[in-house]
Amino acid sequence: EGGSCGVRCSRRVIDADMDAITVPYGVTVVGTACDVHYFLKQPGKGHCQPERTKTLFEEIRASVTNNSNEDRSFWRPVLPWGGVYTIKAGRKAMACTPLYVRITLKNTCSIDGFLMLLYVILSENENFRRELPSYLGKEFVERFLYLMDSCKFTTVKLLWIWDKMEKCQYKSEIHKASLEIDLFGNEHENFTRNLENLMSTIQETFCSNGRCPARSQEDQRKTIIICPSHDSLLGDVIQAAVDELFCPRTELCEELGCNGQREFTQRIFCHDAPPFVILNMEQWKSEELPYVPYNLAVAKQRYTLEGATLFSKEEHHYSAAFMIDGNWMHYDGLRTENLVFLNKPPELLLLSSLVYIRD
Template sequence: MESKFCILTETEDLKTLISSTEESLQIERTKTLFEEIRASINNNDEEDRSFWRPVLPWGGVYTIRAGRKAISCTPLYVKISLKNTCTIDGFLMILYVILRDNQSFPREVGIFLGRQFVEHFLYLMDSYDYTTVKMLWIWDRMSKRQYRSVIHHAALEIDLFGNEHENFTKNLETMMSTMQESLCTNWSCPARFQEFIQKTINIKCNGLREFSQRVFCHGPPPFVILNMQLWKSEELSYVPYHLALSQHRYSLEGATLFNKEEHHYSAAFQIDGYWMHYDGLRSDNLILLNKPPELLLLSSLVYIRASDK
């Protein structure tokens, strides 16, 4: 049977999603998710103890009202099923920890992702409303060309199968974009002066080029993400824990890992000097690390600007 597709373009649904969630979550809570994780680490005597509740479980189901004009008085609701969400789950977890652990970062990241988005993102994570967090990222952050929802009967299905770059880090390229100038020593060069943004361009002309130091287009970002697909997790000790970028010092804060056999991503990050492993497919999906997870490939590294730590 031929599949039918639809594009999720209804921005009003995003506003409805946020407002309805905030109304349903007006419950008293003593600690945010980040505070609960930090407390579980600091009060933990057993090195292998897992976090007390699941964090960002794989997948998810979100119920949404379908259409504004109902034929009957009873509104129609459909369920949106999320699949293969590991391509965003690990980075959503790392992003949350970074923003909550660095006071000035939410304002800086809000310049690129939007202040309202950052506020809603932190609120939903603090409230443990994980499926709505994923829907927030999908609707508000991702290119409309990236996702087509397959309609199966009355339910929508969003399949995020792919890689982390297409589903997450691609949306942060503006924040991390860099620029470099070059000047050719050959006066007859048709393109003697050039500017390079984001990537290096091979120049085929006579003479030598002198390159300036590469600088960030919008100032040093609060964090940078490096693509590291050829390293193995057991080689994590050989990864530089500090980088000098554009006269700023960056420190390793997190990493994403790829299980080649399961075609599955997970993540590792540190809080108060302790490294934790997050894997949305596991029942205990957030645990303290005694050593790097085995048999996994290192996918990405996340460094934060150390001066703000």
């Protein structure tokens, strides 16, 4: 299956029992049909499906409802940091000599938190599950949900890497029969910018000076980066910053030699209001955030807080917090018990992003 980045996984039949995946940089992984089923077949087909009475999300939701003060974490790790994908070659293909090929993932926290949030958003909202395929692709959404519910967490990450990321966004090295993929970097580079046109916006500007060298301009953006507003130091500073980016305004034209007034029109979404928005909060300091608003207006559309991603500079590590049925949970892939129930909203002192869902 191929993604938008041009990294493709091709299939060829070796014999009745064998399949092969060609992974980036020419490494060929050979394995049984069951091993590679999740990459090569549509969800719901084949013979490798686990039998589950509940989805993973339903299990997490039930745990939130039934948790006690003595047991504040989900019973199993979800999306643990890193990952190892090992495939054993069939006897027929390798002349009766078993061969193991390993794909090792490192520093996956740059996508883990957002993958967790994406799963919660899709699982909680049936309407969003129908809308998001138009942005991310129907096959991707179906496979993503299927793999998460099957607890195939390493495969989920590989799906994102090969379907959504570009080669230049991660490092990969070959060590004998092992492929190592390192995702060390910024989560907005590795995840947010790869959400296709989900949050694409456009704003037109027009200068009052007829001699302005760039009288008419268009500003198009694929992500939403907001900065502290100069006009609002108190109150709802996040709403003020969003308004500064989206609302009409007039400023002095900054073109060289121009003294005109530049009018900015209302910034609008290119493809209607998306099911969710991610606000890049990397420009903010904790002292600039007296509180985080539960409700937010973005381009005249109402949104509600769903979660956040957090960044620790000391560890260079990302984690995430999100709500299920009004209850907060904290996710940290480095922990053994990495999904923890919170008695109160988390302290969002090290914000990397805020995630809001459409009302």
